Amino acid sequence: MAADFPIIDSHIHLYPKSELDTLAWCNADSPLAKQHSLDEYKAASAGSNIKGFIFVETDRKNDLEAGVKDGSGWKHPLEEVSWLKRIALGQPRDGEGHAAEDAGLCAAYIPWAPLPSGPEAMEKYIDLVKEEAGESFRKVRGFRYLVQDKPDKTMLSDNFIESLKLLGRRGFVFDLGINLHERGRIQLEEAVEMIERAHEGVPEEEKVTFIINHMCKPDLTVYNIHIDKSFIAWRTAIFTLSKASKTYMKLSGGFPEMTDGLKARTPEDIFGAISPWLSILVAAFGPSRIMFASDWPVCTVGVDDAWNKWKKIVERLCYMASFEDEEQGMIWSGTAMKAYGIEEA
Structure with missing residues (x-):
């Protein structure tokens, strides 16, 4: 169905067993409470033409307020930067599940950042990331502060907005993780307002790029989309978000929002069930602003051969949308490279 396009997987998480407690x-009850490193990722995606991956922060423990004062509250996020540095520079430690020759697979990485603490704290934190990352800092293409589980209005505070403007001035992107399924339409509405405020009055070249994670996590258990309020709210927000400049969407995160019964079905059946959502994304963003992402290893919970299953769903989308080779190339790698500012090796 699809040519063997080179793939940049634009959203994966990695962590060593030695740092699980961070x-x-x-x-102990989490199905993901074990090492997930490159060896496991390569096994999961074996047989595909993996050009590289983009690592996204894994929600390490932190203390924002302590970090503002002396940096101590940022210890574990900075440990994650050190972990990615070892991968990106090919400097493995025994038992961490990667080798020196794997360094080229790390196309970019997106650390955590304390956006609610404001631009002064952000400047201090970015300097610490640069120091910790060393030569790998060139692969730090942006930052994420996961708002999906934070109180309402977190992303609308003046400090948060000014931190976003700082990222734009510094040439970094912001990975936006929100959750319609669990949090309702309020997060969609706040995301729209946040982007408007972060871009208002800012020169185009200094506007921060927003890379939206996991399709905004829509409720994929809905049957009657024509009357379902959550679907209508999601559809409206997607078209509104797409009208903002410098916004991109990741085709990822679908499995956790499905019923267990749907997860177990074939990729063709799953595509048929979620095609209304996928069609909206294509209509709103188009292939030049959509990127493939697996959300590995989160995608594996309750799903057999999850990486390949999601790839087949995206392949079917490309086929059913009659995308040309150039358009498919954007979805599989080109959009990620453009959005994150990744240069060809």
């Missing part, structure tokens, strides 16, 4: 969400 992950804010990780407990």
Whole structure:
């Protein structure tokens, strides 16, 4: 169905077993509470033409207020930067699951950042990231502060908006993670307002680029989309978000928003069930602003062969949309390279 396009997987998470206790969400009962490094990722995606990946922060424990004062509250996020540096520069430690020759696979990485603390704290933090990252700092293409589980209005504070403007001036992107399925339409509405405020009065070349994670996590359990309020709110927000300059969308994160029954079905069946959402994304953003992303290893929870299953769903989207080779090339790698400012090796 699809040519063997080179792939940049624009959203994966990696962490070594030795640092599990630094992950804010990780407990003994979590199905993801074990090492997930490049060896496991390469096994999951074996057989595909992987050109590279973009690592996105994994929600390490932090203390924003302590960090503002002396940086101590940023210890674990900076440990994550050190971990990615070892991968990006090919400097593995025993047992971490990657080798020196894997360095070229790291196309970019997106650390955590304390956006709610304001631009002064952000400047201090970026300097610490630069120091910790060393030669790999050129692969730090942006930052994320995950807002999907934070209180309402977090992303609308003056400090947050000014931090976003700082990222734009410094040439960094912002990865935006929101959750319609669990948080409702309020997060969509706030995301629209946040982008408007972050771009208002800012020269085009200094506007921060927003890379929206996981299709905004729509409720993929809906059957009657014509009357479902969450679908209508999602559709409206997607078209509104797409009208803003410098906004991109990741085709990822679908499995956690589905029923267990749907997850177990074939890629063709799943595509048929979620095609209304995928069609909206294509109509709103087009292939030049959509990028493939697996969300590995989160995608694996409750799903067999999840990486390849999601790839087949995206392949079917490309086929059903009759995308030309150039358009498919954008979805599989080109859009990610453009959005994150990744240069050809």
